[in-house]
Amino acid sequence: MARIAAVVVAAGSGIRAGGDKPKQFRTIGGETVLRRTLSALLDVAAIDVIQPVIRLEDTSLFKAATEALPPAKFNAPVGGGATRQESVRAGLEALASQAPDVVLIHDAARPFASRALIERAIAAAEKTGAAIPGLAVTDTIKSVDSHSLVGETLDRSSLRAIQTPQAFAFAPLLEAHRRAHREGRNDFTDDAALAEWVGMQVVVFDGEAGNIKITHPEDFMRAESMQAAQLSDVRTGTGVDVHAFGPGDHVMIGGVKIAHTQALTGHSDADVGLHALVDAILGALADGDIGSHFPPSDPQWKGASSDRFFTFAVDRVKARGGMIAHLDLTIVCEAPKIGPHRDAIRATVANLAGIDLSRVAVKATTSEALGFTGRREGIVAYATATVRLPWS
Template identity: 50%
Template sequence: MREKSIAVIIVAAGKGERVNADGTGEPKQYRTLAGLPVLTRTVRAFLYHPAQMQVVVAIHADHADRYAALNLSHPRLLSPVIGAETRQASVLEGLKALAPSRPDLVLIQDAARPFANPQIISAVLDALADNDGAIPALPVTDTIKRVRDGNQIATTEDRTQLAAAQTPQGFRFGQIFSAHMRASTIPRQFTDDAEIAEWAGLRVALVPGDRDNIKITHPDDFARAERIIHGDTALETRIGTGFDVHQFEPGDAVWLCGVRIPHHAKLKGHSDADVALHALTDAILGAIGEGDIGVHFPPSDMRWKGAASVVFLKHAGDLVAKAGGRIINLDVTMICEAPKIVPHVPAMRDVIAQTLGIAVSRIAIKATTNEQLGFIGREEGMVAMASASIEMPRVD
C-alpha cells in the first residue's frame, strides 16, 4: 500500500490587528519570537516533521515583501497563495492551490500557533485513518456561563461536553475541499474548518491538544510564548568560534558577509569564497557541536562549486532552530588591507539578520588592517574570525 500524501495549509492572511494594539504595527505572524518570526516557527514545525508534507502559506495581498523577507526555502515549501478577506476564504484559496496535486490528507494550521509539536501533528494524522477529520482539543476546565444580554447569567453549560479546539485540523483532502466549496456558496461564516466539516456531515474526531499550543492573539500572548520557549527548559549559553583565510586571485569583486564589493581581485575558493560567512558558519556550528562547514558542505562536492555562502549560513541557523536553540549574538572581524569594509557593514548586517531570522542588533561586524605586515599586509589574502553566542537546551 502506498504511503498517503500529505499537504499543509498555513493560514497567514490576517492583519494581526488585535496584536497591533500594542503599537508595533507589525502583523503578529511576522513579529519576532525568541529570535525567529512567528510564521517561520510555524512553517518549520511542519517541514521538520518526520512525515513528508508539502506546505503552502496563504498570505495577505499586502504582505508579499514581508513573506519574502523571511527567506523561507525548502523543496516541499510551495509558493505562497494570496488569501482573502476571511479565514474561511483564505483556506479555500489554499485548497484550490493544492487541488492539482490532489493530496490524500490535508492539515490546516493557524500561522499564529507556532507551537504545534510533532506529537500533536502525528496524533491528528493517525486519527484520519478511521475518521473524516480530526482536531486537537483541550477539555474545558473553567465553568462556562451563557450570557445573553452581556450582564446577566442565563445558564451554566455542562463543561463535560465542551472542548477548546486547536490546530492543526486534519481532513481527507477531497472531502474538506468539497465541503469548503459548498460552504462558500451560502451566507454563513464558519469559525473553523471542523465546523465546516460538521455542517457537511463528516465525522470529526478529537485528539489530545497541548496547553502550550497557544494561538497568539493579544499583545501579552508574546510574553507567554517567550515563557513557553524558555521558561520550562533548562538552558545554557554556548560559545563557538570560527576562523577562515582565503587568498586573492585575479577578479573584480569580493563577496563578504553576503555583499558583493567591487575590488581589483577576488577571493579564491570552491564556493563564492565569502571568508566572513565561512568563519561565522563555523562559529555557529561549533557552538552547537555540529562540526564545521566542510562536514556539511565538502569542497569535493561539485554541488557547492560557486555556491553563495548564505546557503551555508542558513543551514547552520536551521540546525540551531531544530535543536530548540536561539542565537543571542554574533561577532565577525575581518582583517585585510583592502577593500574598505566599513561602508558595507549595514548591508552585511542586514543579510545576516534576514538569513538567520534574527534582529540586526544581535550582529556585530568589525574590520581592521594588519598594518601592512605578512601576507595580509602584502594583500595576498584576508582573514576572518567570528564568534557565536547561542542559547541551547541543557544536556546533562
C-alpha cells in the first residue's frame, strides 16, 4: 500500500493579507488558518505523515496553532527558505528518510480544501505520477503589454486556474527540486511548473471553487462568510456546577491553579469552571452531561485533570464538523479573588478549545454574603456555550 505524505507550506510572511501576524496564524471563525488546513489533511486517513514548513521565528505561533492536534502524523516543523520553492524543497528533504511514495504539496493559506479534493489528488498522483487541481476559467482573459495595451484574447477553453494540493510521486519531485537548486533555478511559481521543466507529464483534475487561497484582506471576509454559511445551525447550551470547600491549599478554576486556604472537593480535580463549560458544550450538542460521560462513581476519574473532560467535549463538536463560536463563564464566590486570574483562565480555556481569546469571556461576582457561597462553603460556576454545526 502506498505511503502518502503531505508538505504544508506555511513559511510566508503574509504581508499582503494585512493584520499583525502572518496570515496562516490569523483566525477564521475563531480557528487559525493553519490549524484548519492541518485539520483538513488529518481528516484524510490515507495520509501517513504531515511535514509543516514554517519560518523558525514563528515557532511559538505554530505551537499555539497546533495545540491539541493529534501528534502521531506530524513531523517536527522545519524552517523554510526565502521563496516558496526553497520552502517546498526543505519539506521534501525532511521527508527523504521516510521515503513516501506520494507527496502532496499544499499551501497553508488554503484552509477549505475538502476531504474529497484531497482524496482525488492522492488517487490522481498514484495513477499518473503528477496531478494538480484546476478550475475552468470563466472570465475572458487577455494578455497586455507594459503599456496596458491588449496583445491578444486567449482561448479560455484551454486555460485552468491552478490550486493546491498538488500531488506527485515523491522521488521524482525531490530530484527535480534538487536539480533546480543545483542549477540555480528558483523562479518556479508552483511545483507543477518545476515538474514540467524536468519533463514530467502533469495531469489536471477537477479543483473546487471553495478551495480559496487567503492572500488579501478581503479574502478573510470571504472566508468568514463561507465558514458561517457552512455552519448555519447555531446552538446554545448552558452548564452549572457546584463544589464544596474542603482541606487544601489551592483551587482549580478554568484550568488555572489558584492559591487559597481551602480546596474544592468532588469529581476529579473539582474544577468548577471547566465542569460548567463541559456541560454547556454538551448541552449545545444535546449530548448528555459530564456525569453521563465521566461518572463520579468510576474510580479512574478520581483526581483527574478536568482539561481531559473539556477536551473531550471540544472534540465532540469537531467530530460533528462544527466549531465553538463563544464561551462565557461566570464564577460566584466570596474567595478567592478571581479578577487577578481572569486573563490566565481565558487564555487557558481558549487554548484548550482551540479558539481565539476574543471568543472566551470570564466574569466573577459574589453573592453578597448570601447562601452557601456567601457563607464561603463552596463555589458555583455558570457557563454558556455557543456552537455552530453544519445544518442537517
